[in-house]
Amino acid sequence: MFSNPALAAIGINNGHLSACPSSPNCVVSQDGDADHAIEPITYQSDRATAKETLLKVLSVVPRTEVIEQKDNYIRSESTSRIFKFVDDVEFYFPKDENIIHVRSASRVGESDLGVNRRRIEQIRLAMQDLGV
Numbered sequence: 277m278f279s280n281p282a283l284a285a286i287g288i289n290n291g292h293l294s295a296c297p298s299s300p301n302c303v304v305s306q307d308g309d310a311d312h313a314i315e316p317i318t319y320q321s322d323r324a325t326a327k328e329t330l331l332k333v334l335s336v337v338p339r340t341e342v343i344e345q346k347d348n349y350i351r352s353e354s355t356s357r358i359f360k361f362v363d364d365v366e367f368y369f370p371k372d373e374n375i376i377h378v379r380s381a382s383r384v385g386e387s388d389l390g391v392n393r394r395r396i397e398q399i400r401l402a403m404q405d406l407g408v
Contacts, residue, residue, distance in 0.1 A: 293379040301388035302381035316375040
């Protein structure tokens with residue numbers, strides 16, 4: 277289906293986002309090893325409100341576009357300012373849990389200088405600031 281291995285890793289498979297590759301340019305909140313693990317985003321509201329708030333947050337993240345939206349999943353692409361590298365950023369809302377699992381991964385290259393981790397932490401802070 278996808279010719280790029282990074283794109284083949286997109287989506288939810290058996291209730292999980294894909295694991296990160298061995299390169300350090302990815303973070304994931306499900307089954308991540310020590311180098312790639314990041315906490316999921318928690319929320320206190322209902323899932324619909326959390327999803328709506330996340331979409332609002334993503335709408336103001338620079339050079340980020342929501343590509344796919346489902347009931348329990350959002351995928352966006354963030355493009356770097358200078359070199360136009362694309363990162364895939366995924367959000368999975370498991371049923372009956374007030375968490376959003378996250379995965380943010382560069383499509384190409386080795387290091388991202390921590391950009392994917394910082395992006396998720398900024399989104400987390402924005403969600404908290406909005407009181408979700």
